[in-house]
Amino acid sequence: MMLRKKFQLLFLLLLISAPLSAQMQWHSPFDDCGDEPFLCGRAWNKELGLNFHRLPERYKEKVTQNVWGLSQLSAGLSLRFTTDSKMIKVKYVLGQKGGYLNMAWLNHSGVDLYGADAKGGLHWVGNHMEWHLSGDTVEFTYRDISYPKGLEGGTEFRLYLPPYNEVKNIEVGVDNGAKFAYKREKRAKPIVVYGSSIVNGASPSRPGLMFTNIVARESGWPVVNFGFSGSAFMEPEVFDFLAEIDARAFILDPIPNSYNLGDEIVKRACNGVKKLRKVSDAPILMVEAEVPLDTMFRKKRCMDYVNGNKRFYEAYKKLRAQGITGLYYLPAKEMNFTEESMIEGTHPNDFGNRQYADAYLKKIKEMFNGMQARGGASRARVRK
């Protein structure tokens, strides 16, 4: 009986929503984009072309199969557009089925919307559970958008794409007659982050709360995300593609995967940093693996990470002794993790992602003697 009522309601909603959809104008980031799609947060944007991948085809045979596969995920990518529409819809096709036990679908395969205030600071726009799944097609609806005073003529939005799925096609729909225009990424050198599943986007509650997306919002600089879940092993080929990018800074955060490589940690990190330094003077930040704070009852497990971190620090000292300059180091203790920072002991939850972001942002500030303060949205911080 309850179920029948639910179906009746669903049917009614479909009847209502069909004509609404028909009144929308749909915009793909591949429409009228010239030879470069309207996609933010990626390197080689023109060369990569009309897809949502992160590595050019010419790396297919060079990097490991795992890295190549994961480079198809849209982690850290976003769309930027302006509109004055009262309703915004987002429709996309997912490349992969299935999910992850340690992440909400809304994070691994969902999108997350933010709108800019008059000063450019980005503020969250909740979806209030208005999503619809049909096979591999997803639709989010943001209705009754209200525009703050002074922004009634249109505002800028940022839509974060799914960190753990491949997006096959995406369109943004606005009311018929509403203004709409995609915008390109800000003209600024990006911060390039290389790392594990944690950088890849595990496990905050939604894409906007991935720490690399927080860093981009709050530093005001673009971030290019090279998180490769379970596959951050600092192979030489990885540093080949990193070295191609004209970066503001390189951040190397591979230890959550590389921790048990022993001597190889020192060797690969040193070779990699030197390769980057050959082509770039940009500051390089080496980040330790976070250490889970369940040390009281699981000391041995935590020591695995501690030992990996020690070898990474060894590499840092060696590089410094060899005269490499512009090198920075973020020890695990500066992340200020608590017993509530992780979902299972490997991946940071919302707390842990905020703590990662704060630790990164503090170092980035040091690296540049202060930075453009952006964001300003009401945000949660974490302290012990």
Place this chain on the structure above:
Amino acid sequence: MMLRKKFQLLFLLLLISAPLSAQMQWHSPFDDCGDEPFLCGRAWNKELGLNFHRLPERYKEKVTQNVWGLSQLSAGLSLRFTTDSKMIKVKYVLGQKGGYLNMAWLNHSGVDLYGADAKGGLHWVGNHMEWHLSGDTVEFTYRDISYPKGLEGGTEFRLYLPPYNEVKNIEVGVDNGAKFAYKREKRAKPIVVYGSSIVNGASPSRPGLMFTNIVARESGWPVVNFGFSGSAFMEPEVFDFLAEIDARAFILDPIPNSYNLGDEIVKRACNGVKKLRKVSDAPILMVEAEVPLDTMFRKKRCMDYVNGNKRFYEAYKKLRAQGITGLYYLPAKEMNFTEESMIEGTHPNDFGNRQYADAYLKKIKEMFNGMQARGGASRARVRK
């Protein structure tokens, strides 16, 4: 090639883990329990008997079908046991398949382990992704447990059960020869919480971070969880079962579902509170719905909750005017939500759950002029 290697590894792990499992002793909370199972966090423990439900059979025809169905979920239930085992396994059978888009599996269907220090404060024990699913059977493995100084002879553990699934059967396994004993819930009147999906356990990253479980850990008092996802409508029958419980305090938090009931909010809340007051002098706390902080761009959506809260406050004032004493009120603004507090605009994430817990704990302290401070585990707090 990679896949074949993975299968080889899996096969090896199975070979290793099979004899390990064989050496375990398994303990059900229904074994040697007399006429009352070793289950914590529920009312009518004896009457309910050998299952993991939250309402006695005699309420089946009284409450709505939805409330009855949801009363089978093990939200807020936990096991308490002591052991000195180096390995702890947890094996259970799930009653329901499928999941939720706005919650990680690890929360809705997972378990979460905490161990007590010498003073009784509970500390998180991560599972470090050692879970195994086979059909509807789940197994978690916590290996290499380390016991802090002074607790080598055994310690007390608390295992939180899945908030959004039915547990059909559960056993805790320890090393052959290790000490093991289930313990009953502390002899203390419980705090009884009635509410929506939020109380039911949506959407922190894991069960231990559900705000009702945080409140139990940090107040030192048992909490009985009557969260009914999407079904907290303050029907008279609900107050019938609440009134049966000899509670330390009643907390009424139904507005995230009841917000659009209009006049009925005032009527049902007043009738309910009076029913409780007839049988109990325990303090009663009325809690407003949290208001999503995406107000800048979704003002209208947020006003729905604001309007519901207004009617709830009307009920509070009316009850006070009618001479009802021991009544407390928690306005939404005291939750100190930020734009990062929610997963989609309806359910609090890890930040929001911590903020709920802090707001509840502050009021509970007021209600009892201070309380037994427990916990003390390293924890994350949130500020604006």
